[in-house]
Amino acid sequence: MKLLEYEAKRLLESAGIPVPTSLLTEPSDILPTPLLLKSQVPAGGRGKAGGIIVVNTPEELKPAIDKLLNLAIKGFTPKTLLAEEKLNIKKEFYLSILIDRQSAGIKIFAHKNGGVEVEENTNFKSWSINDKKRAEQIGQELADYYEVPDQTFVLQDLIENLYDCFIKNDATLIEINPLILTEENNLIAGDCKMTLDDAAAFRHDWNFEEKPAEANFVTIDPDGNTATIANGAGLAMATVDAAYEAGLKPANFLDIGGGANEATLLKAFKRIVEYKNLQAIIINIFAGITRADEVAKAIVSAKKQIKDLPPLFIRLAGTNYEAAEKILTENNVALLPDLEATLLAAKEVIHD
Amino acid sequence: MTNLFEGKNVIVQGITGAHGRFQTKAMLAAGTNIIAGTTPGKAGQEVEGVKVYDSIKDIQETQQIEISVIFVPAPYAKGAILEAIAANVPLIICITEGIPIHDMLVVNNALKASNSVLLGPNSPGALLPGINKLGIIPASMSLKGNAAIVSRSGTLTYETMAGLTDRGIGQKYVIGIGGDIIHGMGYKECLELFENDPEVNQIVLIGEIGGQDEIEAAAYIKQSVTTPVYAYITGHHAPAGVQLGHAGAILGNDNESAAAKSQALGEAGAHVASTMSELVQIVANTTTP
Known part of the structure; x- marks a missing residue:
């Protein structure tokens, strides 16, 4: 789950990492100027899209708020604006902590040139950190690397707090970019991206604007002509692959999961029929834990309950296949022998 | 070298839960020798005739354990895996x-300091037909x-597996390494196991x-595998940056794509299919019964 900047900064602040003085604004709020007004949207490239406004006088505030509340950035319109003190910037650095898949551990990345162009940087400096005790040494080396030796103690604290914040919040990424060194020689988190592990939600009291991304239902092409339903992430991906290979245009990826029942399937059908160019639905179920007869019952029930359902092309195999075949045959629903035959049959009805 | 997957003394952690019970029954039916199970606080109960203990330590007072299969729910799974590592269970399979x-990072650090091998989590386990069913395959x-x-x-x-079975091609090993970002055994360890087993005459990698x-598997195949390898990578049409079902199935860089992985495996000498049915077909075509 990705947090918005103000949510991420609250977590940084409670971990003892300095962030700019700030307020969340409503259009009526009066704030001291000059300040930065920042749109809180879950999208990158915000600054370039005009999502950050420097407000120099109190008179400029209201128009700036109105402007940002109505400005869509990559399809997102903000619910919240963040108003922050304008810092006197001397230098901007890059600092992040993340789960590194290859080493199966936690890593810190740094670059001495922070800011919006950071993706163009090469030669990031990195450290493995699987223990808070490493913070002292990393802070020391970071001070040398950033060429701010007078900030050694501050950076050692910062790394320790960043590591604590990462662990305590079940984060998978915290990116502070830029980490600002002010003219007054303070190190402050200018912007922050934070991603938390959805799997850890059970042990937190999370209440953020963005909800966890849905991993089991993903739209691939909203104009696609064929919807896909499969069980298991791998089979669902493979079904999309095979549909493309057969010349169909799959609209979505859908994994109904193990042990799928009638309710799960009905919900899936209702979402799928929203695709405006939909002409066929492919169902590809390999029943392991899921029982094929349960799926068959759900299909029959969906056909009765959902009007104008596009034609279904069904391939079922595995546990309780015979019972499933019986249910579908009794209800005049055709079964196809394998995925290839299913895709070919679907192709017959597509006309665009 | 003793084959961990052929171990005979198997326990089930989380045996009294719904999944634990159901799968214990299925494993017993397939001939797996389940000597005991654990659920804290449930000692003295029985599941499908298997005696339940509070802890692994209690079982080890009288019996030696070679394999543990874990069905403990996610919030407590870290504790269960760490218990098995502390008890020196040689093969731990987490379903x-x-x-x-973050729990898996802690587990991973404990694993490095141990002699235990972990398969999973988020894995269907391993099936050695006629020898051992360790999980839900x-x-x-x-x-x-x-x-x-x-x-x-x-x-x-x-x-x-079913596709090969339909064509009369039997299996020595069927192993799911799991869909999570941080996991135990990977492709490389499995390839090593297969390559060193003289009974294995073809390898299918998905x-x-x-x-x-x-990509690492491809490098290993090129360097060390002489058994024919057949491969298929799924997700050719995945949008970038979006998770597709598995926690680990997110397309980040280009070199994490299905195309890049297929190419690397092909260059390493594997026969690469572009769909699932083609995969089973190319294995069948090169198999002489």
Whole structure:
């Protein structure tokens, strides 16, 4: 789950990492100027899209708020604006902590040139950190690397707090970019991206604007002509692959999961029929834990309950296949022998 | 070298839960020798005739354990795996899905300091037809033989296995390494196991988008594997940056794509299919019964 900047900064602040003085604004709020007004949207490239406004006088505030509340950035319109003190910037650095898949551990990345162009940087400096005790040494080396030796103690604290914040919040990424060194020689988190592990939600009291991304239902092409339903992430991906290979245009990826029942399937059908160019639905179920007869019952029930359902092309195999075949045959629903035959049959009805 | 997967003394952690009970029954039916199970606070109960203990330590007072299969729910799975590591269980198989990544980092550090091997989590486990069913892979769709399957996906594992069985091609190993970002045994360890087993005459590798595991597998195949390898990578049409079902199935960089992985495996000498049915077909075409 990705947090918005103000949510991420609250977590940084409670971990003892300095962030700019700030307020969340409503259009009526009066704030001291000059300040930065920042749109809180879950999208990158915000600054370039005009999502950050420097407000120099109190008179400029209201128009700036109105402007940002109505400005869509990559399809997102903000619910919240963040108003922050304008810092006197001397230098901007890059600092992040993340789960590194290859080493199966936690890593810190740094670059001495922070800011919006950071993706163009090469030669990031990195450290493995699987223990808070490493913070002292990393802070020391970071001070040398950033060429701010007078900030050694501050950076050692910062790394320790960043590591604590990462662990305590079940984060998978915290990116502070830029980490600002002010003219007054303070190190402050200018912007922050934070991603938390959805799997850890059970042990937190999370209440953020963005909800966890849905991993089991993903739209691939909203104009696609064929919807896909499969069980298991791998089979669902493979079904999309095979549909493309057969010349169909799959609209979505859908994994109904193990042990799928009638309710799960009905919900899936209702979402799928929203695709405006939909002409066929492919169902590809390999029943392991899921029982094929349960799926068959759900299909029959969906056909009765959902009007104008596009034609279904069904391939079922595995546990309780015979019972499933019986249910579908009794209800005049055709079964196809394998995925290839299913895709070919679907192709017959597509006309665009 | 003793083969960990052929161990005879198997326990089930989390045996009294719904999944634990159901799968214990299925494993027993497939001939797996389950000597005991654990659920804290449930000592003295029985599940399908298997005695339940509070802890692994209690079992070890009288019996030696070679394999543990874990069905403990995600919030407590870290504790269960750490208990098995502390008890020096040689092979730990974790079926549980949805374990927090930070918990797996702790597990991973404990593993490095131990002699235990972990398969999973978020894995269907391993099936050695006629020898051992360690997890949830349906034995009814398998056939004893000489092929070896390794995959990150449960359903694709079953699908491939059933496809080979239909064509009379039996399996020695069917192993799911799990779909999570931080996991135990990978492709490389499985390939090593297959390559060193003289009974294995063909290897089927199924991969997916996200991470570098298949690229590393390709390098290992090129360097050390002489057994023929057949491969399929799923997710050719995955949008970038979006998670597709598995926690680990996110397309980050270009080198994590299905195309890049297929190419690397092809260059390493594997026969690469572009769909699942083609995969089973190319294995069948090169098999002389």
